[in-house]
Amino acid sequence: MNVLTSVTFSGNVFTSSVPHGLRVNDIVWVSDGDAAHAPKQATVSAVASTTVFTALNNAAGAYGFT
DSSP states (O other): OOOOOSOEEETTEEEOSSOOOOOTTOEEEEOOSOTTSOOEEEEEEEEOSSSEEEEEESSSSOOOOO
């Protein structure tokens, strides 16, 4: 299992500080690191570059992180 830290996001687009190695249809867990917010499962829908990817929340709605 790979763990990426220092990842920023806007909507469904995530930018990591290091190459992520993800592929379309990979399943990822997204967390803001706050124990009060449960991690969300998402599916990678697009890979724009080695550091930018789009992942859609597998649950309905937004991720709910601040």
